[in-house]
Amino acid sequence: MDPVAALRRIAFLLERQVAPTYRVKAFRSASLVAAGMTEDELRARAAAGSLKDLPGIGPKTAGVIEQALAGGTPDYLADLEATAGPLATGGEDLRAALRGDLHSHSDWSDGGSPIEEMAMTAAELGHEYLALTDHSPRLTVANGLSVERLYKQLRIVRAVNKHFDDFTLLSGIECDINEDGTLDQTDELLGTVDIVVGSVHSKLRASSAVMTKRMLAGIASPYIDVLGHCTGRLVTGGRGTRPESQFDADAVFSACAERGVAVEINSRPERLDPPKRLLRQAVETGCLFSIDTDAHAPGQLDFQSYGTARAVECGVPEDRIINTWPLEQLLEWTRRSR
Template identity: 60%
Template sequence: MEAVEALKEIGFWLERELAKTYRVEAFRKAAAAIEPLSPDELAKQVKDGSLKRLKGIGDRTFGIIAEAVAGEVPGYLADLRERGEKPLAVGGAKLRAKLRGDLHSHSNWSDGGSSIAEMARAAVWRGREYQVVTDHSPRLTIANGLSAERLAEQLDVIAEVDAEHDDLRLLSGIEVDILDDGQLDQTDEMLGRLDVVVASVHSKLKMDRDLMTRRMVTAIANPHTNVLGHCTGRLVAGSRGGRDQSRFDPEMVFAACEKFDVAVEINSRPERRDPPSRLIQIALDYGCLFAINTDAHAPGQLDFLDYGAERASANKVPASRIVTTWPVERLLEWSNAKH
């Protein structure tokens, strides 16, 4: 197999397993280092050992490249593939099979680790019918949020990558910050140009309960909002440690979601598991729609849908009320209706 593809695939499986970032980056950097080389040039440098002197190539990655150049599937990759045959979650298989797309993912335009093109290729490989690129908005400077000007540039890139794929609709979107007063952190003009808008609270998560409720309901009522992202902001595991969920009136918030036709996100990231099951049940009682999303920041994290499907299934969320089970035409009809 091609050495570049072997290295990238290893990165995918490691991301899927939540490996340390430095381990993943070692393989992705090695792939980038050899990508400009022709097959003959790569084979020559492997044979004479000069490839080891190339920046980004270590003993481990050199060995993997050598196996690939010799026409073999590298042993390390074969082991990862074998582990990857098992789903990430035990339950939810039937619901997982019904999921067609994902409305929340990030690229290296904000705080993701891979290009839009790489994310699209992985989405095709993992069987997506559609994938939405939702990088962050300007206020989230720590995540390199997109100004209106950068977002406009990104729309052109998304259109170009979308045109390269016959078996995937790559859709435009944003994870827009819900500001303190409930306004959305992007211009109305730009929000109106997007296919899907995910609105999330990222700051002042300890805000007073009533003020947080008003903040969230204001954002939900905005005619551009399609999805309420990770509504509590909690963290239950992972390298960032724990974080308590924000306090708000769930009945008012989910009643607003139902009234304004906004889907409640079931965030599939294992460190979030947001909303908690109790809130999923309240949203169900209020007749809300749901979106099972990965919030992927790297290609390997696109498989996190397994976790979201497991939680939705355990909470008996009907597939008919999950917008990510819908065909893309129906999804876009729904998302554009408010705009």
């Protein structure tokens, strides 16, 4: 087995099960070291017992490389594969119908992996497209992208796409909806990227009236395509829990339906946003939807099954889920006149 593939697969499976970051990083770092060496060099190191002398290679990752070079599946990888299983049950047909993911992050903001690794993993999962939506500048805690950095990232996206035939990395941004309802990036840039996810990340405990006014102003922007994790809640995970933001759901979802803004079904297990009662309400209101992972690591791109299970349970029509659409239809929709 290719040792680089083995190390990448282990990292993917660890991310998928939300393992501690340090453990994932050990295998991702080792894969980069191994990728920079020829097979002959790795074999020579393995024979001499000196793999661990390389920076970024420890006893466990060295063992994976040695077992892969010997022609078998490394024990650690075999154990992970044996316990992987589906993340959620239900919604399997809808998961197969999804063509891509419209919300993801790289190490350009608060993600943990390079753009190229996110794109490669999405393609390996069978996606036809992935939107790279790193944060906007206001979210400094997440290393949000300034105008200059986002322009630079757009050039990287174009370069990455030259290496794929049947996959497209879409440019995008997860743009803060500011307290006054404006979007946290220039109109020129928002009109340039393929996908704009608009999200509220601050003052989440504001009154319903204040939050509703803020969200309605953001939805009224001619640039927003997807309303991200609309309640901002956290139901589990390392960051603790957080209650739902309060807003007039009837007004917000009606505005989304009228403006053609998709309501995100955020598949992160700590978010699962919106709650089922609000998801059913958005269906009844006639909204479009986008089932996204909000992935901050390659393995998290497999979280979509959490979202598809909830979508099926709440009766979301497949034809109203924008990331079941072919790329041409999706881009025609994002460039719509509003």
